[in-house]
Amino acid sequence: MSRCLVLAEVIDGALAAVTAEAVGAAVALGDEVVLAVAAADPDALVAAASFTGVTEIVTVAVGGSDRDHDLAKQIAAAVIADVAPDVVVAPFTIRSTSFGPALAHSLDLALVADAVALQRDEDGALTAIRSIYAGRVHAEVTFPTDRPVLALVRPSVWVPADVGSPVASRSLAVDVEPSKVRALDLVRPSGDVDLTRADVIFSIGRGVGSQENIAAFADVAERLGVALAASRPVVDAGWLPAVHQVGQTGVTVKPRLYVAFGISGALHHLAGMQNSKTILAVNTDGDAPIFGYADLGAVADVHEVVEQLQSLI
Amino acid sequence: MKVAVCVKQALEVSRYLEFTADGTRVDPAFVTTMVNEADLSAVEEALALVESAGDGEVVLFSAGEDGADEALRVALALGPQRAVRVWADGLALDDARTVGAALAQAIAAEAPDLVLCGVQSADTGQQSTGPVIAAAWGVPWVPVAHGLSLSGSTLTLHRDFEAGVTETVEVHLPAVVTIQVGANVPRYGTFKDKMRAKKADIPVVEPVGLPAPRMVVTRLTAAPGGSGRSLEMIKGGPADVAARIIALVREAN
C-alpha cells in the first residue's frame, strides 16, 4: 500500500476547512494517510485533525507566522524526508501554492496544481485531472517518472473527511533557518458592509464599464433593499471599497439570490459565490463561463437591464 | 537595475471545440491567443520600477514555440528594451517544473536584480511557475503581490491572502515576485515602441540538461457541465429580464 501525506492548512492558528477536503481526497485514494500539522501550538489542533481514515498525525511546532511560505517550505521538506510519502496532498490555496511548487523543485517531486480529480489506474499508478481553459476542458495527466507526486487539490471539490476517534500523534522537531521574507504589517478587511448576511446580492463586474455606471446599480440595490457586491477588477479600479469584493481574496457569500451583472465567472470569483441558492447571470457574451454555473441567464446589456429595473421600481 | 519579466501567450478556447487527433491539444481552429493578463501587469510594474530607479532595463522572457514571439512583441510594445524566447525541441510546456527550470536557466544567464511573473496563467493556471523559477534560481520569492517599491536592494510589497487579508512584506534582491491580476493598469506603448516591437530581433535561447517531465497531459476531453445547475435562459428583452429579477428579489427577500 502506498503512503499519502496531507499537509494541513493552518490559518491564524486554527485548522482551515480545506484540510478536511484534502484528507478526503487522500483517503479516497485508498492509501495509508499521514496528516502533518504545523502550527505554534499544534497539539491543540490534534483533536480537530483526527479525521476518519488518517493513520497518524505528525505535529511540528513552529515559531513563525502561518503566512510565511519560506518557513512552510522548510517544514514541509522536513516532514516529507521523515514520512517518505508516495503522494503529498495539499489544498490549491494561496498559502500552499506559495511554497508547493518551489518545494517540488527542491525535492524533485512531480507537481500537479489545481487538480479536480485524483485516481489510481489499473496498475495502481496515480493519475489526475486538471480543469483548464475556463473550465471548458478536462486534462488527464499522468506522472511518468517514479518521483513522488505533490498534488494541490482544488477547494470545494472533494467531500470533507469527518472527524472521528482520536488519531495517534507524534511530534517532529524541525530546525528552520530564518525566513528570507520579512513580514511588516497585516491588514484585515473592515467596513460596515456585511455581505455574508444578505439574502439577495447584486454583484457587478468589469462589464459595468466605468465608475459612473455604478450609480444606477447602487440606486436599484438600495431601493430593493439588496446588498451591492463586486468582482475584484471593480475593487482594484477603486470603483467600490474592498469590503464589497466577492471571491477567493474577498468575501464568501451564500445568499438566496445572487445576480451577477457583467461578471465572466472566473474560478476565483466562483469560489466566493458558487454556493448561492439561486444564481442569475446577465452578460452580453452568451459564451461567458458564468452561464455554466447559473440557474438563470440573460444575454443582455447590463445598462439596459438596470435602466429597466429603475423604471420598474 | 535589470528586471526580467516572464510573459506567456495564453489561449482562449470557444465553448464548442474539437481536439487534435492525438487528443492532447485543442484544435487551433477553436483557439484565440492573447498575452496573459497578469503578465502585462508584471511588465507595467517592471517599467515603473526601472523608471523610478532612474536607469536600467526590462528584459522579457517567454518559453514556447514561434507563437510565443507574438506575446513578446505585444509586451515589447509597452516599452521593455529586449525579449528572449526560450525553446528547445520537445520542451514540455505543460509541466510547470520544466517551464520554470527552463526559464530560470535563461534568466540566470542575464543575472537580473528582480524577476516578475504573473500570478497565474489565465488558460491553464497553475500558480506555480514563479515559485519554481525562484527555487531553481535559488533566490527568495513573494507570490500574489502588488504595490512594489524599491529602496536600495530592499523591495517592499503587498501580498494577498484569502478573505481580503493583505500583508506587507520586504525581501532583499535578487528575488522573484508574482504579480496579482489587476495590480495596475498597463500603459499603452508609444508609437515608437510599437514600431520597435514589430521589428525587434528576438533571440532564441536553448535550455540544456532539463530533467524529463514529471507530469504529462495524456488526453483532453470537453468538461462536463460546470456545476450541476441547469440553466434557463430568460426570454425576451431587457424589460423581461428586469421584471424577472424583481420577481425573484421579492421572493427571496
Ligand SMILES: Cc1cc2nc3c(=O)[nH]c(=O)nc-3n(C[C@H](O)[C@H](O)[C@H](O)COP(=O)(O)OP(=O)(O)OC[C@H]3O[C@@H](n4cnc5c(N)ncnc54)[C@H](O)[C@@H]3O)c2cc1C
Ligand atoms: C489569486 C487570485 C485571487 C483572485 N481573487 C478574486 C476575487 O476574490 N474575486 C474576484 O472577483 N476575482 C478574483 N480574482 C480575479 C479573477 O481571476 C478574474 O480576473 C475576475 O474575477 C474577473 O472579473 P470580471 O468577471 O468582473 O471581469 P472580466 O473577466 O473582464 O469579465 C467581464 C464580463 O462582462 C461582460 N460584459 C462586458 N460588457 C458588458 C455589458 N455592457 N453588459 C453585460 N455584460 C458585459 C463580458 O462579456 C465579460 O464576461 C483573483 C485572481 C487571482 C489570480
Ligand SMILES: Nc1ncnc2c1ncn2[C@@H]1O[C@H](COP(=O)(O)O)[C@@H](O)[C@H]1O
Ligand atoms: N511558457 C511561459 N513562458 C514565460 N512565462 C511563463 C510561461 N508559463 C508561465 N509563465 C509565467 O508564470 C506565470 C504563472 O503561470 P502558471 O504557473 O502557468 O499559472 C505566468 O503569469 C507567466 O508570468
